[in-house]
Amino acid sequence: xxxxxxxxxxxxxxxxxxxxxxxxxxxxxxxxxxxxxxxxxxxxxxxxxxxxxxxxxxxxxxxxxxxxxxxxxxxxxxxxxxxxxxxxxxxxxxxxxxxxxxxxxxxxxxxxxxxxxxxxxxxxxxxxxxxxxxxxxxxxxxxxxxxxxxxxxxxxxxxxxxxxxxxxxxxxxxxxxxxxxxxxxxxxxxxxxxxxxxxxxxxxxxxxxxxxxxxxxxxxxxxxxxxxxxxxxxxxxxxxxxxxxxxxxxxxxxxxxxxxxxxxxxxxxxxxxxxxxxxxxxxxxxxxxxxxxxxxxxx
Numbered sequence: 091x092x093x094x095x096x097x098x099x100x101x102x103x104x105x106x107x108x109x110x111x112x113x114x115x116x117x118x119x120x121x122x123x124x125x126x127x128x129x130x131x132x133x134x135x136x137x138x139x140x141x142x143x144x145x146x147x148x149x150x151x152x153x154x155x156x157x158x159x160x161x162x163x164x165x166x167x168x169x170x171x172x173x174x175x176x177x178x179x180x181x182x183x184x185x186x187x188x189x190x191x192x193x194x195x196x197x198x199x200x201x202x203x204x205x206x207x208x209x210x211x212x213x214x215x216x217x218x219x220x221x222x223x224x225x226x227x228x229x230x231x232x233x234x235x236x237x238x239x240x241x242x243x244x245x246x247x248x249x250x251x252x253x254x255x256x257x258x259x260x261x262x263x264x265x266x267x268x269x270x271x272x273x274x275x276x277x278x279x280x281x282x283x284x285x286x287x288x289x290x291x292x293x294x295x296x297x298x299x300x301x302x303x304x305x306x307x308x309x310x311x312x313x314x315x316x317x318x319x320x321x322x323x324x325x326x327x328x329x330x331x332x333x334x335x336x337x338x339x340x341x342x343x344x345x346x347x348x349x350x351x352x353x354x355x356x357x358x359x360x361x362x363x364x365x366x367x368x369x370x371x372x373x374x375x376x377x378x379x380x381x382x383x384x385x386x387x388x389x
Contacts, residue, residue, distance in 0.1 A: 100171040105230045107172060108316045109295040111302075124169035127317035128162045131324035135159025138331060141371045145359035147335055150190035154331045157187035158324070165320065178225065181233050185217040187327065188240035194334045195247050199254075201347055216240075241281075244330070248274050255337045270336045270361075273370060277329035284322020291315035332370050336361045339372070 098113035098120055108124060115122035138155030164179030193213055197206050220236040256271045291298065291314075302310040311317075339359055363370040 100173055102172050103174040104168070104172045104177045105174065105228055106177070108169070109291045109298055110314050110316065111299070112172065119170050120172040121169040121316075123311050123314040123317040124320070125166055127314075127320040128166040128169070128324075130321055131162030131165065132159055133162075134324050134328040135162055137369075137371070138328060141373065142335070145335075145372050145374055147359070147372070148194065148338065150194050151331060151335050153190040154187060154194070157183050157190070158327055158331070161187055162324070174228070181224075181237075182217075182221055184237055185220060185233075185240065188237075188244065189213045189217060191331060191334065192240065192244060192247070194338070195244060195251060198251055198334075198337065198341065199347075245278060248278070248330070248333075251337070255340065270333045270340065273329055273333040273336070277326045277333060279326075280322050280329065281326030284319045284326060287315040287322065288319040291319070329370070332361075332372065335359075335372050 099118045100120060102120075108121060110121040110124050112120045119125050135155050135158035139152060139159065142152045142155060160183040161180065164176070164181075164183050168176035168180035170176070193210055196213075197209055200206050200209065220232070224232045224236065252271045252274055298313055298315065302313050305313070339361075359372045359374050361370060362373045
């Protein structure tokens with residue numbers, strides 16, 4: 091990619107530029123649509139933090155939403171300025187967002203606290219090693235490979251755990267109308283489709299620029315594929331976190347080993363949604379919910 095196509099307020103110091111023409115909308119915003127699209131990511135992060143605190147969920151879920159929110163802020167700054175410092179504010183939280191979620195997924199059926207502590211140390215050692223290497227070499231491919239590794243681990247681990255969760259959720263669909271396993275696949279598909287837009291934005295930039303000039307300023311924002319990547323990746327990540335929160339609540343109610351290990355935790359929440367399932371979330375269990383709760387144990 092080339093550097094700045096038009097002069098603007100911020101010096102270009104990042105190691106990567108995107109396909110959106112720079113400083114066409116504002117002298118102070120390098121990539122307007124790539125910048126404001128991060129407001130959606132911030133919303134998902136804040137909404138997740140709110141519902142998680144309200145339901146008193148495990149701290150790693152709150153951390154996952156928190157890092158998602160920080161990704162939105164960092165990406166906003168990065169695309170606004172196209173500076174190396176802004177780039178780090180975008181990419182470093184992306185690595186850290188995966189860690190609490192991986193801990194929740196991998197530790198779901200580990201019932202030994204020492205093993206859980208070791209898992210936590212190993213997971214957070216990964217970004218603490220990767221990030222200094224990336225900062226020292228300033229090689230964008232190091233970040234891409236390092237982040238891709240965490241994404242693929244989450245995909246495969248989610249599929250592995252999904253078989254067990256499917257067994258529970260099929261028996262208790264009245265508690266979680268948006269079943270965790272179906273939400274898992276929705277998150278993977280959403281993230282995967284968003285990644286396609288990311289690739290096209292990178293690989294066919296010249297063609298996209300030509301097409302934008304032909305359709306005019308009214309329709310050209312719909313061709314800002316990196317902004318679409320922000321929508322899809324933020325939504326897909328949000329769905330994956332909610333999916334795991336619901337899986338924890340299901341296991342706490344219907345898996346005796348899980349109940350014994352987390353006996354001091356309440357997990358008194360259930361799945362709900364806005365806009366016909368488009369925005370799933372968790373909410374505290376009310377008394378009328380308990381009347382419909384079938385106490386089915388899964389050993």
